[in-house]
Amino acid sequence: METIVLGVREAWRLLLHGDPYVLEITALTLRVSGTATVIALLLGIPVGVFLAFVPFPGRRVLVAAVNTGMGLPPVVVGLVVALLLWRSGPLGRLHLIYTPTAMIIAQALLAWPIVTGLTMAALQQLDPRLQWQLLGLGASRLQVILLLLWETRLLLLAAIIAAFGAVISEVGASMMVGGNIAHHTRVLTTATVLETSKGNFALAMALSTILLALAYLVTYALTTLQQRARRL
Amino acid sequence: MQPILRAQDIQVFYGKQPALDIPRIDLYREEVLAIMGPNGAGKSTLLRVLAALQRPHRGYLFFHGRPLQRRHTLAYRRRIAVVLQSPLLLNAGVYRNVALGLYLRGRWGRDVRSRVYHWLEQFRVAHLAQRNALDLSGGEAQRVALARAFVLEPEILFLDEPFSGLDMPTRIGIFTDLRRVLRETHTTVLLVTHDRDEARALADRAIVLVEGRIRQVGPVDEVFMHPVDEEVAAFVGMENCLSGAVVETRGGLCVDVGGMCVPVSRTLEVGRSVRVCVRPEDIRLQRVPGKGGGKGTVLDVFPQGVHVRLNVRVGDHIWRVLLPRREWRQAPVDVGATVDLDIAAEDVHVIEV
Numbered sequence: 232m233e234t235i236v237l238g239v240r241e242a243w244r245l246l247l248h249g250d251p252y253v254l255e256i257t258a259l260t261l262r263v264s265g266t267a268t269v270i271a272l273l274l275g276i277p278v279g280v281f282l283a284f285v286p287f288p289g290r291r292v293l294v295a296a297v298n299t300g301m302g303l304p305p306v307v308v309g310l311v312v313a314l315l316l317w318r319s320g321p322l323g324r325l326h327l328i329y330t331p332t333a334m335i336i337a338q339a340l341l342a343w344p345i346v347t348g349l350t351m352a353a354l355q356q357l358d359p360r361l362q363w364q365l366l367g368l369g370a371s372r373l374q375v376i377l378l379l380l381w382e383t384r385l386l387l388l389a390a391i392i393a394a395f396g397a398v399i400s401e402v403g404a405s406m407m408v409g410g411n412i413a414h415h416t417r418v419l420t421t422a423t424v425l426e427t428s429k430g431n432f433a434l435a436m437a438l439s440t441i442l443l444a445l446a447y448l449v450t451y452a453l454t455t456l457q458q459r460a461r462r463l
Numbered sequence: 464m465q466p467i468l469r470a471q472d473i474q475v476f477y478g479k480q481p482a483l484d485i486p487r488i489d490l491y492r493e494e495v496l497a498i499m500g501p502n503g504a505g506k507s508t509l510l511r512v513l514a515a516l517q518r519p520h521r522g523y524l525f526f527h528g529r530p531l532q533r534r535h536t537l538a539y540r541r542r543i544a545v546v547l548q549s550p551l552l553l554n555a556g557v558y559r560n561v562a563l564g565l566y567l568r569g570r571w572g573r574d575v576r577s578r579v580y581h582w583l584e585q586f587r588v589a590h591l592a593q594r595n596a597l598d599l600s601g602g603e604a605q606r607v608a609l610a611r612a613f614v615l616e617p618e619i620l621f622l623d624e625p626f627s628g629l630d631m632p633t634r635i636g637i638f639t640d641l642r643r644v645l646r647e648t649h650t651t652v653l654l655v656t657h658d659r660d661e662a663r664a665l666a667d668r669a670i671v672l673v674e675g676r677i678r679q680v681g682p683v684d685e686v687f688m689h690p691v692d693e694e695v696a697a698f699v700g701m702e703n704c705l706s707g708a709v710v711e712t713r714g715g716l717c718v719d720v721g722g723m724c725v726p727v728s729r730t731l732e733v734g735r736s737v738r739v740c741v742r743p744e745d746i747r748l749q750r751v752p753g754k755g756g757g758k759g760t761v762l763d764v765f766p767q768g769v770h771v772r773l774n775v776r777v778g779d780h781i782w783r784v785l786l787p788r789r790e791w792r793q794a795p796v797d798v799g800a801t802v803d804l805d806i807a808a809e810d811v812h813v814i815e816v
Contacts, residue, residue, distance in 0.1 A: 360549065363511060363516045363517075363545070364545065366515075366516050366540060367544065367545025367547070368545070368567060368612075368615070369541040369568055370567045371567075374567055378553065381553075382553055382554060
């Protein structure tokens with residue numbers, strides 16, 4: 232209990248004093264997870280729309296794969312991305328292994344199925360006749376899709392919250408493809424693991440508290456947006 | 464006269480069976496064409512095909528005489544409007560819902576505002592303009608859906624059972640307003656309904672659709688008064704359709720239906736087998752036996768709206784009778800009573816078999 236209290240106190244101290252080490256890894260955490268979430272949205276929403284509306288052979292297999300992907304273990308993603316980006320791997324000549332870009336790729340792959348699965352589910356819970364109604368009011372196919380996405384905005388915001396929550400809290404993939412290199416690829420989760428292994432429980436606790444506060448603040452902002460959208 | 468919309472050789476398949484097989488439908492400017500039929504007849508599918516919301520497996524649409532090609536579909540849909548059974552409003556304000564079709568056409572500004580308020584007023588929902596559409600009652604929401612369609616000033620308005628989800632008082636209120644608006648605007652309408660009263664009150668012509676095929680098409684009164692077959696007759700309210708042979712009596716020709724003499728006004732060959740169809744409300748009850756055309760026993764009596772419904776057995780046949788409640792109250796009959804059914808020749812529709 233004393234460690235927890237000490238950790239929270241240490242977190243406040245580090246934040247109030249603007250500790251450069253903590254600020255640096257906090258900023259990198261936000262940059263990596265934020266970018267990964269945006270990429271996952273850009274990839275996940277169109278695929279979710281496609282799976283929700285376009286029938287094709289093998290669709291069920293793909294939907295099941297997406298649903299499985301929603302619970303993908305980060306270490307598996309980390310391993311696959313590491314093998315791809317490894318110097319001798321197929322994408323080795325890009326020299327991305329142990330860079331923030333590699334971490335963004337791994338986290339985006341983790342968040343992608345979450346966004347796709349939740350987008351698909353959100354669109355499928357709409358009244359199927361709504362498409363006909365919008366077409367009957369003169370909407371083009373693109374306008375129909377945009378209006379249906381707008382109509383599911385509450386659930387889409389929930390998808391963003393879930394995706395961001397998943398990537399900011401993962402450690403396995405970031406560790407494997409980022410390498411936890413100080414001043415380069417160290418983020419809050421990997422730093423917490425490192426400090427715990429060194430026995431610096433107070434600092435580890437402080438970093439965890441900051442991580443939690445960060446996740447809470449971003450989620451709170453998205454939730455506020457979501458609740459405002461509830462009745463426009 | 465060239466029709467505003469023509470559908471030709473339309474076929475839609477669900478599985479291997481054609482769910483819709485329509486050789487031709489014409490819709491003329493300023494007319495209200497009702498498509499009637501029982502549940503599952505393919506009415507809504509036909510509406511979706513005619514509104515270019517669903518592509519048929521075969522067949523063509525012609526708009527103003529020109530074939531409607533795939534690349535012109537959006538342009539066509541921007542000259543029509545569709546109101547479905549459920550209002551299907553978006554989670555946004557009423558004003559924005561009504562303006563939606565105009566926004567989709569890239570129209571913004573003051574003109575939009577005045578048009579939206581005009582149509583909200585026409586359907587008596589202008590006071591709800593700032594409310595969220597999802598907070599409206601069913602009736603209010605359907606009024607908003609109608610305003611959303613009329614604001615587009617469509618060349619054709621497609622209505623798919625727009626009153627069916629509403630309770631009776633709400634339904635009558637909206638129906639009255641829609642009828643007034645249609646009279647004032649002379650909008651061309653294709654109305655899908657299974658409610659024959661709605662069809663009769665709104666439509667100029669009617670099509671009866673059964674199992675995806677047109678059974679009858681014509682002016683609405685003709686369809687209601689002279690159905691071509693028994694199924695159409697049943698759908699337009701002629702619940703009594705019974706077989707018999709033409710006989711000659713001292714009073715003229717009648718059809719002998721299980722011992723009951725049903726008079727007919729048409730000239731028919733004596734001995735010929737025919738079906739006689741009669742609406743239940745056109746049968747009168749003679750409480751004094753021997754005064755009517757057929758003596759029978761009352762099997763069942765129950766209230767139905769402003770009427771009382773009776774099932775009367777005459778010989779081997781059961782006749783369905785609807786009496787105005789006031790008339791029944793003056794001389795009520797109970798189950799087991801013996802009555803005479805009286806039918807006037809002009810109320811009998813004969814289908815030759």
